[in-house]
Amino acid sequence: MCRHRFGVLNDMFLELQSEGYTEVNISGINGFQYIDNDYHCMVCDDPDGCSNCDGIRVLPWVQDIDDDDGDGVWDDEDGDGEPDVTYGDVWEDWEITLRDLIFLDREGNYITRLNLTSFNPDPTALGECTGNYDTIKDLIISLY
Amino acid sequence: MNLKAIILLLAISPLLGQDRSLVFTTGSPSGNDGFMIQHDGSTGQSVSDRFYIESDMVLEALKIYASNISEPANATIILQADNNNSPGEEIYSWQVDISEETHGNNYFLIITTDLCIYLDEDNFYWLTIHANDSDSQITWFYSNNATFPYSTSNDLGSNWAETTTGQCGALSIWAEYIYEVETGDLIGDINGDGAVNILDIVMLANAALSGDNLPGGDINGDGSINILDIVGLVNIILNGAPAEQLSEWLYEDINENSDFFAQMIGPEVFNGNVSLYYFGKAG
Numbered sequence: 565m566c567r568h569r570f571g572v573l574n575d576m577f578l579e580l581q582s583e584g585y586t587e588v589n590i591s592g593i594n595g596f597q598y599i600d601n602d603y604h605c606m607v608c609d610d611p612d613g614c615s616n617c618d619g620i621r622v623l624p625w626v627q628d629i630d631d632d633d634g635d636g637v638w639d640d641e642d643g644d645g646e647p648d649v650t651y652g653d654v655w656e657d658w659e660i661t662l663r664d665l666i667f668l669d670r671e672g673n674y675i676t677r678l679n680l681t682s683f684n685p686d687p688t689a690l691g692e693c694t695g696n697y698d699t700i701k702d703l704i705i706s707l708y
Numbered sequence: 709m710n711l712k713a714i715i716l717l718l719a720i721s722p723l724l725g726q727d728r729s730l731v732f733t734t735g736s737p738s739g740n741d742g743f744m745i746q747h748d749g750s751t752g753q754s755v756s757d758r759f760y761i762e763s764d765m766v767l768e769a770l771k772i773y774a775s776n777i778s779e780p781a782n783a784t785i786i787l788q789a790d791n792n793n794s795p796g797e798e799i800y801s802w803q804v805d806i807s808e809e810t811h812g813n814n815y816f817l818i819i820t821t822d823l824c825i826y827l828d829e830d831n832f833y834w835l836t837i838h839a840n841d842s843d844s845q846i847t848w849f850y851s852n853n854a855t856f857p858y859s860t861s862n863d864l865g866s867n868w869a870e871t872t873t874g875q876c877g878a879l880s881i882w883a884e885y886i887y888e889v890e891t892g893d894l895i896g897d898i899n900g901d902g903a904v905n906i907l908d909i910v911m912l913a914n915a916a917l918s919g920d921n922l923p924g925g926d927i928n929g930d931g932s933i934n935i936l937d938i939v940g941l942v943n944i945i946l947n948g949a950p951a952e953q954l955s956e957w958l959y960e961d962i963n964e965n966s967d968f969f970a971q972m973i974g975p976e977v978f979n980g981n982v983s984l985y986y987f988g989k990a991g
Contacts, residue, residue, distance in 0.1 A: 587980065668978075
């Protein structure tokens, strides 16, 4: 069965942790255009309730917010008269395409991006033939 | 549809549901007309479809729209490399009794996920059907549109007719892309040897003196190659290339099973660690 990309990344994170690579973080960011979608099947906090869940996912999951004026400066999007605690519009600022995976090194420098729409990282599907799972994992380890 | 067919379809439906891995399709056929695939021992007809692969991939599945005329209808399905616009070297082949595989449908499936059949980027490939014996006859249904290249053979592929464009045998192909990680060109690697050193300075200095256009030589991006670029290259060698920083953001983690639940997270929080960010769609 085809597994969810975020689920594969969750498994990779746990595998890295178990191998001693504890200084790695993988986070998911929901697009602003999907803000009304139910996120519970993305984090699988109730695996039995979602067909694409094969276990609880421990990766952080956050919601992107739109910077309406598009000026690249975070203002007061919640309109409370104070600068917002949250800020971002990262999908727009980072020129994101759905299912992009962005790599930053320990200094926060941009390394590369992969788009997981076409590239299936699931080693239980074709991953063992494509080597895609190991390619991602090896890249993380090379940055470690 | 019998039980075996239902089980097969259920098993592969997640695979074939992924349109993102559909790399070639003629669509389903519009009718029951098609190529007669047969061979009586001396002459007959085999047909081969040509398709293009744009990136390195691994083959997942073939869906061939065909049916048996005879029973059995033994056929050889062959994946072939291109040889000057004709079917060439065999990559893999399958022996199929089409009367057994179609289960009353107008197609049959070949699943290849465990075979690790690699397809190379920017190449043509061919998918061929031969009849295996004089008793076997098969119809390979025509594609709906007459826009696909194909070839035919009367001698089981020893010789192929000139490739034409028209209604080919209807076919769909699924494959998975293989990652090619690109971390960007090395800034200052003028001679392209994978390192930034004095040899690059010499090459850049020669270009600055001669006025030659040198790819990658405009280090400071001002549109010309001059002493300022040489100074910039020296700085890269001494201090390293400037790193690309993305804009900051800070959001609350809403996954209650995460160690960061209810905390504000973003790239700055994860400084000191290798960090990855997946941009998904909830729901």
